[in-house]
Structures are given as structure tokens and as C-alpha cells.
Amino acid sequence: MGLALPLVAQNVVRVAQQVIDTFWLGRLGETAVAAVGLTIPVLGLLFALLVTPFVGTQILVSQRVGADDDAGAHRMVVHGFALAAVVGAVVGAGVFLAADPVVRLVGAGPDVAPAAALYLGVVALGLPLAGASDALEAGFVGRGDSRASLWINVATVVVNVVLDPFLIFGWWIFPARGIEGAALATVAGYAAGLVLALGLALGPRMDLARRHLVLTAADFRELLSVGAPITGQQVVSQSVRVLLVGVVAIAGGAAGLAAYTVGARVASVAVLPSRGLGQAAQSMVGQNVGADRPIRARRTTRVGVAIAAGALALLGVVQWFVPGPVARLFVPDLSGDGLALTVQYLTILAYGYPAIGAVDLLLAGFNGAGRTRTSFVADLLKYWAVRLPAAALALPATASVSLLGVTVAPGLDLGMPAVFWAVTGSNVVAAVGVGAYYAATVRKGLFTDIADGEEADAAPADDADAAPADDADAAPADDEDLDSDATADPTD
Numbered sequence: 212m213g214l215a216l217p218l219v220a221q222n223v224v225r226v227a228q229q230v231i232d233t234f235w236l237g238r239l240g241e242t243a244v245a246a247v248g249l250t251i252p253v254l255g256l257l258f259a260l261l262v263t264p265f266v267g268t269q270i271l272v273s274q275r276v277g278a279d280d281d282a283g284a285h286r287m288v289v290h291g292f293a294l295a296a297v298v299g300a301v302v303g304a305g306v307f308l309a310a311d312p313v314v315r316l317v318g319a320g321p322d323v324a325p326a327a328a329l330y331l332g333v334v335a336l337g338l339p340l341a342g343a344s345d346a347l348e349a350g351f352v353g354r355g356d357s358r359a360s361l362w363i364n365v366a367t368v369v370v371n372v373v374l375d376p377f378l379i380f381g382w383w384i385f386p387a388r389g390i391e392g393a394a395l396a397t398v399a400g401y402a403a404g405l406v407l408a409l410g411l412a413l414g415p416r417m418d419l420a421r422r423h424l425v426l427t428a429a430d431f432r433e434l435l436s437v438g439a440p441i442t443g444q445q446v447v448s449q450s451v452r453v454l455l456v457g458v459v460a461i462a463g464g465a466a467g468l469a470a471y472t473v474g475a476r477v478a479s480v481a482v483l484p485s486r487g488l489g490q491a492a493q494s495m496v497g498q499n500v501g502a503d504r505p506i507r508a509r510r511t512t513r514v515g516v517a518i519a520a521g522a523l524a525l526l527g528v529v530q531w532f533v534p535g536p537v538a539r540l541f542v543p544d545l546s547g548d549g550l551a552l553t554v555q556y557l558t559i560l561a562y563g564y565p566a567i568g569a570v571d572l573l574l575a576g577f578n579g580a581g582r583t584r585t586s587f588v589a590d591l592l593k594y595w596a597v598r599l600p601a602a603a604l605a606l607p608a609t610a611s612v613s614l615l616g617v618t619v620a621p622g623l624d625l626g627m628p629a630v631f632w633a634v635t636g637s638n639v640v641a642a643v644g645v646g647a648y649y650a651a652t653v654r655k656g657l658f659t660d661i662a663d664g665e666e667a668d669a670a671p672a673d674d675a676d677a678a679p680a681d682d683a684d685a686a687p688a689d690d691e692d693l694d695s696d697a698t699a700d701p702t703d
Contacts, residue, residue, distance in 0.1 A: 235375045236393055243390050246326035252453040253313060253331060259445030260302055261342040264295035265349045267438025270578060272353030273494040277501025285423040288350035288412070290430045295346040299339030306335035326390050333394035340401040347408035350417065353494050359411050366407045371400030440587040441578070447587070451594040455602055455630070462605035463552065463627040469545065470552035470627065473538055474560055474634075478567075481526045485519035485568040489575040496579025496658075505658035512576030512649075519568030527564035534558050556631045563635035566642035573645045580658055585648070593641040601633035 236243045268291030275284035306313060310332035314324050344363060351359040374396035381387030388395065412419045459471045492515040499508040530537055534557035538545055545553060570589070577585040607624045623629075649657075 231372050232375065232393065232397075235379055236390070239379065239389060243326060243393075246323045246390060247330055247393070249314060249323060249327045250331045250334070252449055252456070254334065255449040255452070256446060257302055257306060257335065257338060258341070259442055259449055260298055261295055261338065261345060262445050263435060263438035263442045264291040264298065264342065265345045265438070266441040266578065266583065267291060267434040267436075268346050269349035269353040269490075269494060270437050270497050270581060270583070271433060272350050273355075273497030273579065274501035274581070276354050277498035277504075280501075282423070284350075284354065285417070285419055286425060286427075286430060287434070288347065288417070288419065289423050290426060290434050291346035291349060292343050293426060294431065294434060295342030296339045299342035303335040303338035306338075307332045310335065330390050330394045333391060334397050337398035337401040340398065340405045344401060344405040344408045347405075347412050350412065352490060353497065354417070355494060355498070356416065357491065359408075359416055363404050363408045363411070367400040367404030369400075370403040371396050374399055437581055437583055440583040443587040444583075444590040447590045447594055451599050454599060458602050458605060459627070459630055461607070462630065466548035466552055467627045467630075469549040470556045471630065473545070473553045474556040474631075477530070477537060477557060478560055481523065481530070481564060482567055482571070484522045484526075485571040488515055488519050489571040491515075492572055492575040493579045496576050497581075500580050500658055505656075508576070508579065508658040509653060512572060512579075515572035515575065516569050519572045520565040521568075523564035523568035527561035530557055530564075531561040534561075552627055555628065559628075559631040559635050563638035566638040569642045570638070570645050573642075573649050576649065577657075582652075582657070585645075589641060589645050592644070593637050597640050598633050598637035601636060602630045604633075605629035 232247070236247055268287055271287045272284045275281070275287060310328040311324065314327040314331060344367070348360045348363050351357070351363075375393060376382055377385045378388050378392030378396050379390075380392075385392075411417065456468070456471070459467045463470065492511055495511045496508045499505070499511065534554040535550070537557055538550060538553040574586045574589065577583070604623045604625045605627060
């Protein structure tokens, strides 16, 4: 929990940033809010491309720290930083040049497209800053220093939030730049986070030095091998969310969009505990795998699943009993059909909260063991095989949605309840499927096989140097105690 709490706080800070940004942009009018809202799924897809260096760095650093390979951990941070900066620069430059056709491709009308393209183009220029900062942040989390990650995010958000009114409305000596000012404040926040991340990494907290600035093709390949499937996972989920917005717009109109948006905001807050706990568990599992302690890796995952599912179940109970007040907490003036649909959605969402927590921690266990392809396959099936087809049943029999080259076929005119149950049902199906697969792979030696493979790759002399006498004496008793716990739990 000591590692998880700063990560939960970090996620809270990020959500607070979105709420405050919306508050200031709302003063510019509905067009500004709609323009920025339209770019959210696009930015989600762009940041998905930066997940490879982030997740790859976190997992591989944690495994090297567990294996007492401090120099290897430092080198992996450098590789993650370099990969993120290059990918961010290439993607950011491309989107900056093609911002207008991109926003029109996702359905921006003539009233919204110019502002959306302006915002998207400016924020895209900050992608290399954001990606490099995230890679350093991942290095800290992989080392077990989640507080550094928290401070980096706090710096990013504080600079963004403070600059918003100055750059949007022209406070003090700054000219009023409107929606462009909001984008510039966001980029300035990325820059502030990167400066602090570099300061912490080069200081005693990580002690990154010139001797670690050695780039090798082998390390880049390993980084891509571990991180790329998570990028695929993010692209899968974000692309379906874009299509779902089109389905909701046709099936539910303005009221349906309001309900879907409020539900998404509420859920993004509710899942903060499991997302922070999942990041912490991912690092802990990686360190235990690197240290050749598979039983501890299993116990970390098992305990994490219980805590996350339990915490989200409690939040779900609260939401189920008071969906109306929860909805008004986010949108005070919600009324009529919008309020009725939102209450219905929040009630249905609550049933799936424990499943979301369980999946987050089960996938953290796979990711920590380097099995990131499992996350990709799980989300591919969850979103494309379950959620999207089920949600399409909400469409009228004469309607279809075509976006980004994907057409969602006509439905059965079941209305918004089909979308609501598609979200919750896909979460529950994912929990059952991933849980069953986890139990099967653990019985086949998931963490043991990974640990044995790394041990076989290590040189005997390195093992002798890396294992202090105290650890060698303590390990057998510790493992014996953990074995007695494990035999009582048949899922392991």
C-alpha cells in the first residue's frame, strides 16, 4: 500500500486537472468545450503510442532492480527516455501538420473543427515532452519510488492549471489566446514535469549518470517486446470508445451523450484505487520475478485482486444507492431525460465495478511477469468481441455508424440500456475470462517459468555477487512460509 497510495494520489491529480480545464474552458462557451472534448479520444490514441516506452521501462526496470542489476535498470531508463522522445517527436510533428483533416475524420463539424484542430495541433507539439517525462516517471515507479512519480505529476498539473486563466483570458501581461492558450498551458505543464523528472533522475534519488548513456539494439528490442502489446491494448480500447460515442449519439441523442459522458467521468474517478494499486502491483511483481521469488509474485497479485475488487465493490454499493446525487455532483444542472438516463447508467455501471478492480490487478500480474500480450488480447476481446457488438444493438434497424473506416452494423433498436449493459457486461466477462486464464497459467508455472528463464540467462559469477549472505539465509524460510499460504489457495 505504501507504493500504491502515491500512485492513487497521482491519478486523482490527473482527474482534477481535467475537471479544472473544463471549468475554465466552459467560460469560453459550448464550442470550446465541444472542440476540446472532440480531441480527447484522438489524444488518447496518440498517447497510446507512448505507452510502449512507459510500460516497458517500468516492467524491465522493476525486474532488473529485483535481480540486483542496478546498472541494467539505469540503462533501461535511458532507453525508455530516448524511445519516448523520438516517438513523441515523430507523432507530434505529423499530427501538428495534419490536425485539421484528423479532427474532420473523427466527425468534427464546421463550427467545431477549426478550434479542435488548433487545440490538437498545439498539444501534439508537447508529445515528446510528455513522453520523455513519462518514461522517467516509469523508471521511478519500477524502482519502487512512487513518490517521485507523484511529484512529477503534481508539477505538470499545477503549472497547467495556474497558467490556464492567464493564457486563455489574457490575465496580467499575457495576451488572450482562448483555446490556443489552454493548449499552451498543457504543453507548459508537460515541460515542467520533464524538468522536474530530469532533476530527480540526475540527482541522488536515481543517480542517473553519463556511464548509463549507452544505447544498444538488444535493449530497445526488449523494450519494444514488452511495451508494444500494451500500446496495442490502448489503441484497441480508445478506438472502440470513439465508435461508441457515435453509437450513443444516434441511439440516445443529446440526453444519451450526457448520460454516457457523466458515467465515464464518474467511472474514471471510481477506478482510481484499482489503477494506482495495479501500477504498484506491476512493479512489485516485476521485482519479485527478477529476484526469483515467484510465490511472492503470486501472493502480490492475489492480495491485490482482493483489495481492488473489494474497494470498488464498496464504491459500487454507494453509487447504486445514490446515483442521482452522484450525477448532480458532476453536473449540477442535469435534468429531464439526461438525468434519468444518467441515473440508469450509474446504477448499471455499479454492478461491474468489482470486475474492473479484479481485471486491473490480474493484468498487472501478467504485465509484471513480462506477459504483456495477455493485456492486449484481453482488451481486444473485451472491446471488439463483446462491448461494441452488444452496444450496436442499441441502434435503430435502419441506422449504422461509420468512423475511421469501421462500420457498426444496424442494431435492434434496444436504445441506451443496450449500451449501458454492454459496458458492464464486457467488464464482467473480462473478469471471468482473465481470472480463469490466470489460474490456468499459474498452475502451469507462470511466475516460476519466467524466474527460471532469467536465472538460466544470468552468469554464475553474477549470481554469486548479487546475492548477499543475509538474503540467502532468509530466503528459504520465507519461501517455506509462503508455500504454506499458497497451498491453501487452489487458484494458485
